[in-house]
Structure formats: structure tokens, C-alpha cells
Amino acid sequence: MKRRSLDLDSYRLVVCLGPGGVGKTTISAALAVASASGGRAVDVMTVDPAPRLLDALGLDADASEPRTVALDGVRIRSAAAKRARLRALKLDPKQTFDAIVGRYAPSSTAREAILSNRIYRNLSGALAGVGDYMAMEKLLELASDSATDMVVLDTPPAAEALDFLDAPRRLLELLSSRAVTLLGAPAGLLRQFRLVDLAARAVLSAFDRVTGLNLLRDVQGFVRGFEGMYEGFAERAKRADALLRAPDTAIVLVTTPETARIAQAREFLDALGKAGLSVSAVVVNRAMPPLPDAREITAAKIPPALKQKLKRNLADYAALKERETRSLDALSEALPLGAQLLLSPELDHEPKTLADLASIGTSLRIA
């Protein structure tokens, strides 16, 4: 009996973090399918899925609300089959942000003022941090549904580990900061503020003069628009933070075995540790399968020339395997206490179906 890897049943929330291009969305979807096939009601929220993966989940590009995924071709544990359910959605940060503004804005005038503000329009587009914050908002919504046993969250590709986890706090800091208050303050009150805040204002004014962007006016409008909404944001940010630190939340770091990615993963682990967030597992995606035994070649009844080629082939892949092993060793050293190192073997094709995802989810093995 092989050791069970990452006991998904004990979690209510799984957050998959990692750099871009490592197959984070695939692993998120695979974990969700695996858990649903174990008889649980699961939601998976993806961020930027490849078209094939959308197909596999039966989603189209604008599925911004959860849609039920038919678990065709996936074997369900019979005892719990009734409860088994998988829903998937694709995060739309802009739409989510607009909805929140709609919910918290004290009046329709205030709402319109925010929605048409240039700073807001840029903030709520693809820019740093806001996609992350919106994923968190949507997560709170999904997690509060009592009919759901577990939510799996795929996160936007990140250069740094805390880009995502820190998003609520960053937005709060922005909305509550003295410097921003200052930007909206009448000139007569300026004496109350620190030099650094005045400098920020001076720089923005200088920008305006040089660039003709009228940025200061927009920042003022933005801050004024959010007056009265702060409480609502603060409350939700606190809940999001508590959710991430809950004992039944698993933070899963996804990476691939390339040397550069492993180095990045180590930086992620370091940053998460410093932030007091515990990582439940590190999944190394697209890991090489074990190599066959060299002795098989000697014993084989094939022409000597072909034996030579097979030996050469084995030696070539052994070198690549060695490269991977060195990377994994470096990762093991950085693994925090209590975290599992899991390998997800590479497939010979891109995952196209739900069955592909299910097999990835069940073939995770402990390194």
C-alpha cells in the first residue's frame, strides 16, 4: 500500500501558489477533480486557464460564476457518490471589483464616480495586486457556501509568494494611509502631515506639470470615492486573512523541476515562512519518471549496435534526471517542517479531458 499523499479530505480550502507557467491551474483542477471523485462537493476557481483546460472543465471564457462540471469518465468512490460534485469558474477581476463597489458604495453617485475614475479603471484592470485581491473576494463568497465541502483556488502567476496572500492588507493600507488622505485634503490642513507625505504630493504635482496627466485630481477623486467604504473592505480583509491561516486550509506551492524554477520556489518558501504561513505541500509538476535498469540492455536479444544506442539513450536521460535530482535535493533542504514534497509525473500530452486531470490528481506521489 503506497503512502497517501496530501490528505485532501481534511481540508476545506486549498490555495495553489507558484510562478507562472508551472501548471498551477492544471494542478488546482487535478486536486479538485481528485477530491470530488472522493465524494466531496468541490468548487475550483481558475485564473488564467489554457483553452484546453477550459474545455476539460467544460467552461467557456466567461464562466465567472460557478458552473457544474459533469464528472464523466471519472470513477467516484461509491459510498459517497451522492455528495460528489464539482463546480468550476474563471475569475473575472474587473467584474468582481465592480460588484464590490456596487455593494459597498453609499450612493449611486458615489458608485459612478468610482467606476468612471481613471485610477480605478487602471487598478481594476490587469494591474498588480487587484487581480489577487479580487480572487480573495470571490474566495470568501465561495467559502461561505455551506453546501460546498472544499474550495480549490488557483492564483494569478506571481513573481513573489506574498503577491497574492498579502493583497487584502495592501489594499487596506492604501485606503487607510495618511498619504492618501492627504491627497484629498484641502491645502489648509497640510501642516498636519509629515514631510514624506508632502513629498508624495509634490511628486504627483510634478508629474502632472511635466506629463499633463492630471494624476493628482484622479487620485483625489479615487480616495474620496472610497470614503465610507473602508469599513466593508477592512472587515472582508480580516476574514480573508483568517481563512488563509485556518487549520483546515492548505497552502500548496506548485513548481517544475527546472533549476531556475526551483530557485524561485525556494524564495517563495522563505517568504511564506517569514509571513507565518504554513505550507502543506510543494508539488513539483512535470517530474521525470524513474529510469529503467541498465542491466536490461545487456541481457536483451537485440543487435549490438542497437544496444549501444539504448545505452547512449539511457546515459542522456540519466544526465537530465541527475539535473532534476540536484534541483529536488535543493528544494528538499528548503522544505518547511510538516510540508510534503509531492511529484506529479509529466504526461506525454497536454491534459485534455477530465479523466486526464483525475489521473494527475491521483498519481501525485511523495518524493
Added chain:
Amino acid sequence: MSRATTSPRKDRLNPPRVLFVTGKGGSGKSTVAAALALALSERRPTTLADLDGHLAAATLLGARPDGDSPARVSETLDVVALSQRTELTSFIRRIVPIAAISDRMLRSRTFGYVTAALPGLEAFLLLERLRIMAGEAALHDRMLVVDAPATGTALELLAVAGGLQGLAPTGTLNRLAGEAQSFLLDIGRFAVLLTVTPEELALREAIDTAARLRATRVRIAGAILNRVPEPLFEEDEIEKIRASGIHHGLAQRRAAEGTAANVARAQLEHAGMTTFELPMLYRAAIGAREVSTLAHKLGDWLTMS
């Protein structure tokens, strides 16, 4: 007309002042940028600008650039580290010359948000820096190789000048953005080199990136098809191996990787891209020796051009 007597092909890399190397994460972008800089430096003085944050290319060349000062790899090769953050810092310092104030302001998260809200200011400043470096390089006849961010971020970086022009219809920023834009569109000064591996997703991303670059009229110098496996087995040999059952999976893998490389080659050609191939290095580590091997191969390509 027989192949042997035709003159050298005309479509090979004719290096512009700046070669901007980008590709999907994991496609060997930094390794290729390091090797390319090394290869060019054997012909002309060269600077490698490492924009990658992790300084992977610089490290492969054994260089540790610190802050603003370049690190010297050889008589003809320098490495300099650039980042959006550093460029913003020096920009703010120009506006607020009192260091104590500008430093505290830069540390304030609020200010970070304001700049994030000003679409692409940091990215633009980085682009502006590259333009200035290209101008200096032209004066000293240096080549500039950029280890750029992965494709998504790289495309954003290349689009920022055009975006700012629209946002600031007048003023200094508009003028600077216009200059940056003409730098990017000047085929003698700037071109993108795409790294791609023979894998479905990487290939699709490269072709998509090429199409988007063409739409913005940025020159594509070509594609580097990286990690092309050395062919080992004939088809009938694969059959024999299958029949014997010995190491069939691994032999099959080698053959499949070869097929994938053929597909990639054909698709890149179909997409109209000049392609140069670098071999898969079956080595347990990629270090100075491997970069030098790749530089040698790239050197042959440059000599032909």
C-alpha cells in the same frame, strides 16, 4: 538550381543594436541570452542587460552586477542588471533630490500603489533606459543583448510606450513615449528574439507572441528553437525495441521528442520565422561550459549572417 551552389540565405540574423530575448518561462531564455551575448562579444564589444530579476543570465556568465554599475566578464563583455524598481527610484530622485525624503517615499506602500495606478510608468522608465543605453551603445559600437522578462510581461513592456502616448496626449511624457516608440519600431536599433522549446504550449505561445509583435510592427529577428534532441533511433529500430520490450518507453520518448522538434520547426517556418536550433544538452548541470558550447553554435549562425 542546385542547393549547393546557391548563395548564403538572406534571411539570417542581421543583428540590430539591441536584441531583446524573450520566451515562455522555462524555455531557456536566460541561457540563450547569456550564450548570445558571449557569442556576440567575440565579434564586437557587447553588453548584456539582465532584466530578469533573478539574474540567471548574469550568473551563468559568472557576473554579479550590483546596482547601477556593470560587471565585467571579459574585455568585450559587460553585464548590467536593470529593474523597473531601480529605474523608478532614479526617476523619483531626479524629481525629489533630497535623498532622505525620496527614500522614505519610495518605501511607502501608498506610493507604490499610485505608480501602479499610473499605467506602466515603471515599465516605461525601464524602456526609456534601454533606449538611452542603445544610444550610448551606438556611440561606442557596442551590441546590447537584453535578457527580458517572460513573454507576457515582455509584451506589456513593449506596448507601454504606445499606451502612454494615448494617455498623455501632450507634454514631456508624450514626447518621450513617442521617442521610445520609434526606437522600438526602428529595425536597425531593435529586434526581438524569441526562445521556444519543442513543446505544444511553448510553441503556441511563441507563434501567438510573434503575431502580436507583428501587429505592433516590432521587428522579430527570429526564433531560437532550443533543446532540440539529437536524433538517435531509426523507425525500424524503434520497432525492434518495441518487440524486445527493452527500454521501449525511454526510446519512444526520444523519438517523440524528435517528432515534436520536427513539428515545431515546420510550424515556426510556416509562421514565417527565421529559426535557429540549439541542441538539447544532456548534462547534469547547465554552467559556464554549457553556455560556451551554445555560444559556439550561435557564433556559427552569426558568422553566416
